[in-house]
Amino acid sequence: MQTALLIEQILNGLQFGVMLFLMAAGLTLIFGVMGVINLAHGSLYMLGAFACAAVAAATGSFWLGLVASLAAAAAAGAIVELLVIRRLYDRDHLDQVLATFALILIFSEGTRWLFGSFPLYLDIPPLLSGAVDLPGGARYQLYRLAIIVVGIAVAIGLYLLIAKTRLGMRIRAGESDREMIAALGVDIRTLYTIVFALGAALAGLAGAMVGALQSVQVGMGEPVLILAFVVIVIGGIGSIKGALVGAALVGLVDTLGRFLLPLSFSFFLGPSQGATVGAALASMLIYVVMALILAFRPRGLFQAST
């Protein structure tokens, strides 16, 4: 197996992992701080992609579209928090699951109403087009490298935010003991809205960046949502570090699995059969890994301090 191919696949795994991290970080923050399971996170991802596509088409600039996606997702997140999520804090997980499931329906159908049923067109900006040569003989798409860089930047930014700012301090306190910080006079309501909007913005960013790479259509968020949940469950809910490790793990396992499993099975079963069996196993692989991890560590790898 050539080194170039392996390097390219590892980078692919990292890029996929970064995208999952953006989703998972928001989810884990929202759950850790507010105790809310947000199934509508995939819809926020979709919203970011649509906002970016719409603005980019109207203005001709991807960068403006990116800003729009952050703004739109954050705004949508804030509105959803104020109108819906606020009423769910005291409820059990079941109610939260159902309410946010209902939100998925509303967002999906609403988006289809506004934008129609055909996929939307979003292009990579010329600045980030094309491929670059890497050591080892590999060639890699520049835009994907940019995504990896953005993801690392966001991870560092989140770390600084949480560890070094007052807002971060409040977030950490909120994760530890919700009632106490309310008793200490911190305005919980605003804190929650900010956290939710932050998580939403991250999801919107992921949606916009990936939308340029893939396609922008209704329902694009749900598959990612499920994987993001797998990530935070593996990593440990409430832990950003867990989200990072979990995302890298899931990204690498999935990408390398999709590449190596059909290859290995082809040795035993021949190309066509091996490809089908390998592909089938590869699609199940992440869930198998998650089940194994949960069997030994029922609360994920980095259990949050609660």
Next chain:
Amino acid sequence: MKKAMVAGLFGLAVSAPGVALAEPIKVGMITTLSGGGAGLGLDVRDGFLLAIKQSVNKDIEVIVEDDTMKPELAVQIADKMIQSEKVDILTGIIWSNLAMAVVPNAVAQGKFYLSPNAGPSALAGAKCNENYFNVAWQNDNLHEAMGNYANTAGYKKSFILAPNYPAGTDALTGYKRFYKGELAGELYTKLGQTDYAAEIAQVRASGADSVYIFLPGGMGIAFMKQYAQSGVGIPVLGPGFSFDQDVLGAIGDAAIGVKNTSQWSKDLDNPANKTFVETFQAEYGRLPSLYASQGYDTANLILSAAAKASVQDADAFRAALKAADFKSVRGDFKFGNNNHPIQDIYVREVVKEGDVLTNKIIGVSLEDHQDAYAKECKM
């Protein structure tokens, strides 16, 4: 479930030429109007309704319902249409899995089913039925044509790729049936997968001279965009499903130059097609896709049969359908023994005309091509 009733005027015997009997025909159209795959259903519906609108026969009533791509819903709608609405003809299904759920039961109850899209091999072979007509193609056809074209174009080392589900494995089987070269790789991706980085890396490393993909809808858009950016550069081949009007806009310039096969193209030179393309664009403000052409032809087939026989006389109507005496946008049209079309499959290239991406015919791959399953059909 949406009910969009295009009402026919009943009763008044219209003495316009070409309309033999004023017997009303009720058509039930079950198609996908929502969700990621809605573009195909909307096109089929629009093409179908356009033909109905243009016809002098005003006794056709069309009921359209959305199956949202769910087989159980399609079955339920079909039951309702047969039992409650008492339709004479069913049509509209886009996806092969929904077709397999609905068609056998419908035709067993004596209703006609005309497929404007899905062409599963089971229904072309062992499970063929005298009441089932496929107006589009058998699923393998477009892939077979591309396999054939790959030979004539001199491609000797193809890398082939499709999603891991029956239509996907059928597609690659169809390609391999005609393609005589060597395979640089054969990959099955996950259905609904949107990131093809891993697969593209393998294509790059394989030394192939051509890449054949079957990736309908959003999957194809994602692949093409990523492929163009990856710098791999090996020519891409595919069936018309992945490169027609409904998705070209979203793929963008990355699609230019791709060769694809189809039984129809907007530049086919016959009067019926010219009228179709012009009136479709005038009516709906967009260029038609091959799906729209299939819907249009299906409606015209029904109209041609209605002009010859009453739908109440099943045998006569069936014979009239089989005769296929209508002006198809594909030119001449005829059915084989298994009620699937015997037709030419063209090779097209994606080009840009002004601001719009569309297809242009560059040759014929298979002439008077019949599907591979006709022999298994006992009709």
Next chain:
Amino acid sequence: MKRMRGETLINLLLAGMLLLVPLAAWALEEPFYITLATRVAILALAAVGLNLALGLGGLVSFGHAAFFGIGGYAAGILATHGSDQMLVIWPVAVVLSGFVALVTGAISLRTSGVYFIMITLAFAQMIYYFAISWPAYGGEDGLSLSLRNAFPGIGTALPLNFFLICYALLIAALYLFARIRDSRFGAALQAARQNEVRLAAVGIAPFPIRLVAFVLSGMMTGLAGSLFADLNRFVSPSMLSWQMSGELIVLVILGGTGRLFGPVAGAMLFVLFESILGGFTEHWQLLLGLILLGVVLFARGGLVGLLAGKARHG
């Protein structure tokens, strides 16, 4: 006392409506509505299963579609291999779903809270992807059943007969649910939901109780799945999808979590919404989402809760 009679009245009303509508449809020769009622009965049965785990046990399973699909595929695969007797298919479906519930439950129940939700989802996804990739039994295209399966002495191809079979099974399941709820086992199960620590303090381990409940729940939903395959004469992997799991949870909540006839009410409402709302607009799912949201936020007890008041604490 008065509240209890209120709920019993509602239950009788629901049971009666579900029986009368298809009878009326049969008399009026509108077989489609019988099919619709059968769909309600089968979905209700699946939801009764979920209600056992979720309503009584507090186990939020986001993967119950796995059992629904397993039951369906049991019917489909057996039909492909020539066996077409319902009395054969039902036990197979039940045993198979029960087995899968045992294995997945043993692992999943070691976790709790949102981890439990996610791991049940993960197992369902595994089975879903497996079914799609397994070409022998249709894969993504699904499996067709050419004829409805047979029950000795009853012509099952007739819609009304099939409906009565499903209805009978539903009533049997409801009876079973009521007996479980009112038994010592049921008491322990509900106690585990309400306060696990206290239960352990009394010396009862929650894990085995929950596992048994989970297995029973899976078996019921599996039975419903095999009936569903018979109804549609078709099995598809979409029966295993997470959207189906979500739908089952919706059914339980719409009707009233933990209430005896909650699943029946929920199934009725859901099928009604699907039919009526769909008639208004192409974008009916938007309305459905809004209504669901309203129910969750404002009508906590679901339909039965609205009509019959809060459940008496048992």
